[in-house]
Amino acid sequence: MATDTDIAVAAHYAAYPYPARNPADEAKRLIEGSPSRLAEIEHYLFDGRLPEPFRALVAGGGSGDATIMLAQHMADRKLAGEVVWLDLSPAARAVAEARAAARGLTNIRFVEGSLLDAEAAVGGGFDYVDCCGVLHHLAAPEAGLAALRAVLKATGGLGVMVYGAIGRRGVYDMQALGDVLAPQSLPPAERLAVGRRLFADLPPSHWLKRNPFVRDHLDGGDAGFYDLLLHARDRAYTVPEFVALATSAGLEIVSFIEPALYDPAAYLRDPKLKAKAAALPPLAQAAMAEQIAGMLTKHVAYLAPDARRPAAPDDPGLIPILRDGDGPALAGALRSGRIVAKHMGVEIAIPVPKLAPAMVRRIDGERTLGEIAEDLRQADAALNWPKFQAAFQDTFQALHRLNLIWLRRP
Numbered sequence: 001m002a003t004d005t006d007i008a009v010a011a012h013y014a015a016y017p018y019p020a021r022n023p024a025d026e027a028k029r030l031i032e033g034s035p036s037r038l039a040e041i042e043h044y045l046f047d048g049r050l051p052e053p054f055r056a057l058v059a060g061g062g063s064g065d066a067t068i069m070l071a072q073h074m075a076d077r078k079l080a081g082e083v084v085w086l087d088l089s090p091a092a093r094a095v096a097e098a099r100a101a102a103r104g105l106t107n108i109r110f111v112e113g114s115l116l117d118a119e120a121a122v123g124g125g126f127d128y129v130d131c132c133g134v135l136h137h138l139a140a141p142e143a144g145l146a147a148l149r150a151v152l153k154a155t156g157g158l159g160v161m162v163y164g165a166i167g168r169r170g171v172y173d174m175q176a177l178g179d180v181l182a183p184q185s186l187p188p189a190e191r192l193a194v195g196r197r198l199f200a201d202l203p204p205s206h207w208l209k210r211n212p213f214v215r216d217h218l219d220g221g222d223a224g225f226y227d228l229l230l231h232a233r234d235r236a237y238t239v240p241e242f243v244a245l246a247t248s249a250g251l252e253i254v255s256f257i258e259p260a261l262y263d264p265a266a267y268l269r270d271p272k273l274k275a276k277a278a279a280l281p282p283l284a285q286a287a288m289a290e291q292i293a294g295m296l297t298k299h300v301a302y303l304a305p306d307a308r309r310p311a312a313p314d315d316p317g318l319i320p321i322l323r324d325g326d327g328p329a330l331a332g333a334l335r336s337g338r339i340v341a342k343h344m345g346v347e348i349a350i351p352v353p354k355l356a357p358a359m360v361r362r363i364d365g366e367r368t369l370g371e372i373a374e375d376l377r378q379a380d381a382a383l384n385w386p387k388f389q390a391a392f393q394d395t396f397q398a399l400h401r402l403n404l405i406w407l408r409r410p
């Protein structure tokens, strides 16, 4: 039976489908991100080769970002299969459907219903389930994840995003104020008006005003403001809490995205502290990294029902794929001997081998590692496969820590 909170959540997404999207924008750009880029899924969950036909469920599909991205990627690759959008919100469905129509995508099935009843609503046998920004809005996230695990094939995997507790400091103080000053029984438009007045009136000492890492209330329009600060049911997870959630459904973390964000070594400079952190088990390192970083507003991870590993560069037949496509541009950036990334203002620098620019310049999404090695051997006859592989391994690890490179089996 629907509770008052269920009714408030339904009214919220009916008034403000999230995120706010205009179907006309599909003509200008494709929104891409983690989890659920097709090549990323292939790398992290399927050892570089997707099953075909490929069946994906987007649970809590909202206004359609992951659904549209996945369906478009599948269409671009002519990969047979379907993407099933499942959500409670008819208003969100209207937006997602209009986006699919604008792109002429015919590989999406839209189903209105609760992910808690996923099996009854959409059947089972999915290779992949996306659940981005939804579990933390359920009364029982464990039951939600268990319901998704139940529709997954044994060989399948999930891409999940939940909010990060430390990075969202201030959000829950503001939500608690909103519950009193703009009660959930009010219509959403009234709550929004009160919420906006309240936010404008907060002193600069409020943690939300001091937290530069959450921005949806500033950049996300009414839908973003409401979703961040006026949600009727929303919780956030520390890394250990997220791991416990996964474990409750019999799932293991294949990888956090980006991996470096969950590695204390990406932040610490003191060699003794670094060594102490590196001696911890991997999930304890991830928990520590979250505490050190302070800015992880969300946790994105790939999960599987077994101890699966991402594809590794151990075979000359593998094709390396650069997330951002442009080998020459990335090669130029590597000439300094390191790859530098900025996340929420924090600089993460990872050294790369001398050969990295020459290798990366040759990555075009089609050439295999063996072909790249052979090309490089023209300039240096001593560069046999074992030598190439050793140097490539280090380059790969550095880029992979920032989720900039994946592998695919032709």
Ligand SMILES: C[S@@+](CC[C@H](N)C(=O)[O-])C[C@H]1O[C@@H](n2cnc3c(N)ncnc32)[C@H](O)[C@@H]1O
Pocket (backbone or CB within 6 Å): 013, 018, 019, 059, 060, 061, 062, 063, 064, 065, 066, 086, 087, 088, 089, 092, 113, 114, 115, 116, 131, 132, 133, 134, 137, 138, 227
């Ligand atoms: C914050 S939005 C996220 C939308 C989308 N996944 C994204 O990342 O853009 C949360 C969505 O979850 C949906 N939702 C909430 N509870 C649900 C449930 N039990 N079953 C299916 N969808 C649900 C809401 O209707 C809403 O569209």
